[in-house]
Amino acid sequence: MTREEVDKQDFQVLIEKYLDGKTTLEELKLLVNYYESYQQDYTWCAALGSEESTRNRMLINILEELQNNVGDANKVIPFYKNKIVKYAVAASLIAFLSVTFLFKNNNGNKVNDNEVVQTNGTTIAVGTDKAILTLEDGSQVALEKGKSFQKETTVSNGEVITYKKGELKAEEIKYNYLTIPRGGQFSITLSDGTKVWLNSDSELKYPVQFIKGQPRKVELLYGEAYFDVSPSASHNGDKFIVLNASQEVEVIGTEFNVKAYKDETNIYTTLVEGKVTISMDDKKRNLVPGEQLFLNKKNSTILIKKVDVYNETAWKEGVFSFEDKSLKDMMVVLSRWYDVEVIIENKSIENEQFVGILRKNQKIEEILTSIKNFGIIKNFEIYDKKVVLK
Incomplete structure (x- = not known):
């Protein structure tokens, strides 16, 4: 491995530590040095993309930390609490790091340059925005990136589907289904303003419009979804509830992620902001931000632990x-x-x-x-x- 390759690996390690809020003052100084060095590298600089303002903000943030924390070289500098900034910085860094893998227990095998990768002419497409919308009459609409769809209170630009606000009587409630195939992703804004991001191989059942005075219920039939819930205070106190086969998540107004795939034994519910109560049979558990509830569907084992929220939810940021x-x-x-x-x-x-x-x-x-x-x-x-x- 060349000296340049070693330096770039060290740079990547420091970036990982920076995003995890684990860098010391001395490491931040080194990170700035690496950053400035690679600004002069045409290949890396070009790969940074056009988001110069984000990159500059990242550098300014680091420099401010250096200025405000003089004297203690071993002091650990936490990452910025604003998750939006963290996503922006991460996206900017990832844009030029391409793939960053730090393997543990690497056996040190050398790659045989004479070995040829066989593809047999097969082209594997990168996942994209696509979904199947099943309407209340049972008819289906293919939603795809670049194609628009509109029907009464529903509109889609091919990346997100939005339902207009309205109120129904109990006997008029109608349900739609949004199914995301393997190799797809999509997002939806429900009629109450709640935003939901759906990962590949997922399906959500939801009312076209909610009924005033009743809980706002949706069902994640399977897969993974991130919810940014419109607060109950904006809807006369009406709670928001996410159902699936094994648990019920009651929300006041918050952001959280639910991972409940058909082919996996475990369900993972991760709270980003706010408060949720999770009910499983006769058990109830509350989560605070940064906690994840693990539920084993076979033996009903429950475990709550602290997790890195970014690692659990970064999928919705690309x-x-x-x-x-x-x-x-x-x-x-x-x-x-x-x-x-x-x-x-x-x-x-x-x-x-x-x-x-x-x-x-x-x-x-x-x-x-x-x-x-x-x-x-x-x-x-x-x-x-x-x-x-x-």
Whole structure:
């Protein structure tokens, strides 16, 4: 590995620590030095994209921390609490880091440059905005990026579907379904102003309009969704409730993520802001921001723990952020986004642990090549919507 490659790896490690709020004063100084060095690197600078204001804000923030924390070189500098700034900084950094993988327990295998990746002419498409909308009469509409749709109180620009505000009587309530296929994503603004982001292989059932004086109920039939709920105070105190087969999440007004895939045993509910109460059979649990409730559907085991909220919700910002995830778990996520089947031939590498960030708009070949270059896999093959790791 060249000196330049070592420096860039160190730079990536510092960025990870910065986003996690774990850098010391001395490390921040080093981060600024790296940043300035790579500004002179045409390739890296061009890859930074056009968001110069975001990059400059990031640098200014770091410099302000250096100025305000003089004297204690080992003092840990926390990251900015504003999650919007964190997303913006992360997106800016990811834009030029491309794929950042920090594998643990790397066996140090060298890549054989003579090995050729076999694709058999198969092209794996990157996931995109698409969904199937099932209307109250049972008819279905394909929603796709670049195509618009409009019907009475419903309108879509191909990336988000929005329902206009209105009130119904109990006997008039009508439900729509939004189904996100593998390889898709979509977002929806419900008639009460609540925003929902849906990940690949997910389905949401919801009323076209809510009934005044009754709880605002939606059902995540399966998959993953991020909710930014319109507060109850704006709706005469009407609660917002998210149902799924194994639990009920009662909301006053908050942001949270629910991951409940059909092919996974566990359900994960992560609270970003506000307060939620989760009911499971005869049990109830409250969450505070930064906590995640783990529910095992088979044996009803419940566990609440602190998590890095960014890692759990970055998917809705166009980013996959992994922390101490196994290669096997990562491939489950990628298989949904790229709509492929992943086969790991060498079972001994399934549990390789790593920290990594990648952009969702990358080709899967780029990601797999990066993993290969780290020596985790010897090679990979793509054919008939299957990815084989060797």
